[in-house]
Amino acid sequence: MSTLFSLWWIPALPLAGFLLCILFGKKLGKSFVSAVGAGSVGLATVVAYSRLIPFFSGDLAPAVERLSSWITAGSFSADLALRLDPLSAVMTSFVTFVGFLIHVYSIGYMRHDETEAGYARYFSYLNLFMFSMLILILGQNFLVMFVGWEGVGLCSYLLIGYYYDREYAAAAGKKAFVVNRIGDFGFLLGMFGIFTLFGSLDFDRVFPAAAADPGRYAPALTVVCLCLFVGAVGKSAQVPLYVWLPDAMAGPTPVSALIHAATMVTAGVYMVTRCNVLFRLAPEAMAVVAVIGGVTAIFAAVIAVAQNDIKKVLAYSTVSQLGYMFLACGVGAYAAGMFHVFTHAFFKACLFLGSGAVIHAMGGEQDMRKMGGLASKLPITFWTFLAATLALAGVPPLAGFFSKDAILASVFEGGSYILFAIGLLTAGLTAFYMMRLVSLTFAGRFRGTHEQEHHLHEAPASMTLPLVILAALSVVAGFLGLPKVLAENGSRFAAMLEPVLPKLATAEGAAHELSHSVEWLLIGASVLVAVAGLLVGWSWYGRGQGAVPGRIAAAWPGLYALVAEKFRIDELYDVLFVRPFDALCRGLWKVVDVLIIDGVLNASAFFVELAGDLLRFLQTGNVRNYALSLFLGLVGLLLLVIGFGY
Amino acid sequence: MIGSVPLSDVLVASAALFLVGLAGALLRRSAISIFLSIEVMMNAANLALIGYGGALGTREGQLLVFFVIAIAAAEASVGLAIFVALFRHKETIDVNKINLLKW
Numbered sequence: 001m002s003t004l005f006s007l008w009w010i011p012a013l014p015l016a017g018f019l020l021c022i023l024f025g026k027k028l029g030k031s032f033v034s035a036v037g038a039g040s041v042g043l044a045t046v047v048a049y050s051r052l053i054p055f056f057s058g059d060l061a062p063a064v065e066r067l068s069s070w071i072t073a074g075s076f077s078a079d080l081a082l083r084l085d086p087l088s089a090v091m092t093s094f095v096t097f098v099g100f101l102i103h104v105y106s107i108g109y110m111r112h113d114e115t116e117a118g119y120a121r122y123f124s125y126l127n128l129f130m131f132s133m134l135i136l137i138l139g140q141n142f143l144v145m146f147v148g149w150e151g152v153g154l155c156s157y158l159l160i161g162y163y164y165d166r167e168y169a170a171a172a173g174k175k176a177f178v179v180n181r182i183g184d185f186g187f188l189l190g191m192f193g194i195f196t197l198f199g200s201l202d203f204d205r206v207f208p209a210a211a212a213d214p215g216r217y218a219p220a221l222t223v224v225c226l227c228l229f230v231g232a233v234g235k236s237a238q239v240p241l242y243v244w245l246p247d248a249m250a251g252p253t254p255v256s257a258l259i260h261a262a263t264m265v266t267a268g269v270y271m272v273t274r275c276n277v278l279f280r281l282a283p284e285a286m287a288v289v290a291v292i293g294g295v296t297a298i299f300a301a302v303i304a305v306a307q308n309d310i311k312k313v314l315a316y317s318t319v320s321q322l323g324y325m326f327l328a329c330g331v332g333a334y335a336a337g338m339f340h341v342f343t344h345a346f347f348k349a350c351l352f353l354g355s356g357a358v359i360h361a362m363g364g365e366q367d368m369r370k371m372g373g374l375a376s377k378l379p380i381t382f383w384t385f386l387a388a389t390l391a392l393a394g395v396p397p398l399a400g401f402f403s404k405d406a407i408l409a410s411v412f413e414g415g416s417y418i419l420f421a422i423g424l425l426t427a428g429l430t431a432f433y434m435m436r437l438v439s440l441t442f443a444g445r446f447r448g449t450h451e452q453e454h455h456l457h458e459a460p461a462s463m464t465l466p467l468v469i470l471a472a473l474s475v476v477a478g479f480l481g482l483p484k485v486l487a488e489n490g491s492r493f494a495a496m497l498e499p500v501l502p503k504l505a506t507a508e509g510a511a512h513e514l515s516h517s518v519e520w521l522l523i524g525a526s527v528l529v530a531v532a533g534l535l536v537g538w539s540w541y542g543r544g545q546g547a548v549p550g551r552i553a554a555a556w557p558g559l560y561a562l563v564a565e566k567f568r569i570d571e572l573y574d575v576l577f578v579r580p581f582d583a584l585c586r587g588l589w590k591v592v593d594v595l596i597i598d599g600v601l602n603a604s605a606f607f608v609e610l611a612g613d614l615l616r617f618l619q620t621g622n623v624r625n626y627a628l629s630l631f632l633g634l635v636g637l638l639l640l641v642i643g644f645g646y
Numbered sequence: 647m648i649g650s651v652p653l654s655d656v657l658v659a660s661a662a663l664f665l666v667g668l669a670g671a672l673l674r675r676s677a678i679s680i681f682l683s684i685e686v687m688m689n690a691a692n693l694a695l696i697g698y699g700g701a702l703g704t705r706e707g708q709l710l711v712f713f714v715i716a717i718a719a720a721e722a723s724v725g726l727a728i729f730v731a732l733f734r735h736k737e738t739i740d741v742n743k744i745n746l747l748k749w
Binding site for chain 2: 616617619620621622623624627628631
């Protein structure tokens with residue numbers, strides 16, 4: 001296949017941007033950094049689409065481009081190779097495009113507050129993130145993927161801790177890194193397992209081998225898949241490793257939008273989908289994925305209901321939606337899960353960027369209780385935010401409706417009615433807390449200070465334009481994945497992904513087709529729940545000014561506090577893991593290091609010193625003493641020779 | 647001439663001379679006296695060398711003595727120079743008072 005650009009151009013351009021920004025950005029100033037930072041990603045987007053458009057209009061056969069061999073050791077070998085297949089193409093399509101929009105937005109958001117050095121640092125990290133993410137997506141084997149996987153983790157750490165002079169930001173970055181490492185450990189173990197089983201890490205060898213002989217690997221595959229899933233749980237912030245994501249909001253808001261909503265956190269879903277052949281051969285692992293996803297979805301949604309920080313609500317919402325995606329993967333609806341990844345990227349990025357515009361206008365205030373009535377002051381932000389909210393809530397015909405409905409239908413189809421109920425309830429809660437957010441922020445009267453009210457202003461065009469584009473996509477993106485009742489051939493999105501979801505010989509719970517009436521019923525149910533959530537949210541917080549929730553909180557203060565304090569999971573982890581680990585480290589430090597290792601060293605040094613202290617008195621400085629000892633030595637030697645006959 | 651004296655007598659004389667020198671080196675406090683005592687000890691060694699040379703009828707013993715004398719002469723010049731320098735510095739050559747180099 002002759003193409004104008006190699007796949008390698010796509011990650012290479014942001015990498016070049018990273019190098020230029022970090023090496024010369026500080027000297028050459030903000031305009032240079034803006035141009036290079038956003039421009040490199042823009043070019044990468046253009047290059048990516050120059051490959052994607054022919055690809056999607058062509059035959060969808062995967063294109064593998066090998067740069068060179070990388071590691072060869074014994075029977076192990078890994079190539080530096082990139083892969084463009086429907087799955088990576090879908091990911092690339094929104095990662096580059098949304099990434100570019102967020103870079104543009106960042107110019108407006110960061111330009112005025114930061115120093116030249118800080119601005120250059122910000123864009124260089126952002127570009128490095130784009131590079132890592134694209135490597136992760138496009139990698140042809142697990143090892144290349146892992147490089148990207150670690151790279152995005154690093155950039156996430158760097159960008160969460162961007163305001164490193166604020167203690168909570170530095171701590172949040174560290175927390176994200178440590179929690180992610182736990183997941184990465186699982187991913188590594190999974191990779192070891194895959195290499196042991198298949199003797200290769202190449203996608204083109206592992207998956208066909210597994211598909212060709214399903215029975216052979218089955219028991220070990222469950223373990224391998226669970227290890228891989230631990231990696232996904234860490235990266236995609238699922239229960240029990242979700243705790244880092246809400247704290248990650250300490251980073252700049254565009255970072256939250258790009259890394260902690262639209263792209264990086266979906267890497268776990270991408271990885272599970274990429275390994276769908278393995279997971280489908282391990283039904284127990286699939287069940288774990290589904291249950292973890294479902295639990296995360298409802299758990300995070302409940303927490304989001306009682307948060308007052310605008311970004312925290314969105315963060316928990318992201319965790320909850322990621323749970324949805326895993327729920328879909330767990331019941332075998334990988335296409336539906338990826339579709340939700342796709343649509344979620346648009347509306348969640350839009351929501352985060354919108355919240356960024358709000359925070360920007362409020363002069364850094366993030367507490368929704370001090371906002372209100374912003375709709376008239378920030379009209380563009382309000383309307384785009386509202387569109388994205390309705391998309392997230394699942395109001396037809398916006399994007400979130402189709403993807404969420406596809407997931408719920410698949411869960412129902414799979415026969416997991418409890419998980420279906422959880423999913424439906426989560427959908428209602430999602431609609432409720434998003435409407436609460438919108439009502440508190442944009443409706444009612446302004447509750448901040450006069451000074452803040454005076455300064456309220458709509459964001460510059462570099463910020464509103466991405467909002468408008470993302471909002472438009474949130475509205476229309478869903479039409480790629482119409483449900484079967486609405487479109488002749490079903491979802492075009494699912495059809496596109498079919499090549500990466502091969503049919504397996506094993507009898508997978510033969511999905512019984514849902515009848516049209518049942519499907520309409522499901523659609524009706526999810527719409528009903530979404531609208532109910534929205535209406536309750538509006539009537540309690542918009543019109544009712546928070547009277548009803550206030551009474552609820554007063555009636556069950558303990559329960560309310562528990563939810564508002566995020567079920568005190570952080571505190572629980574603190575008691576269960578952090579403090580014991582801390583105590584262990586302290587013990588090792590005080591006993592093993594200070595007492596034993598240092599003790600042995602210090603003791604030997606002490607005895608040497610003591611011996612020196614005593615022996616030095618032999619050195620009298622008096623030459624006659626030396627002469628005497630010489631003589632005595634001579635006598636001694638003579639005695640030895642003569643007396644003992646040596 | 648030396649051959650007419652029995653070797654044992656020569657060695658006894660040599661040992662006596664050596665002990666005299668040793669006693670002087672250990673007991674005297676003046677650096678010059680100590681130095682002279684060391685010369686005495688060296689000459690005791692010379693005497694023993696000559697005695698053995700005569701007894702064995704070889705010339706190596708006498709030959710070695712010339713080396714010792716030459717070295718002693720060189721040593722004397724260096725030693726005396728040191729004493730002069732010492733005296734200029736401390737105005738004494740009592741070795742009991744020259745004990746800076748200690749613990």
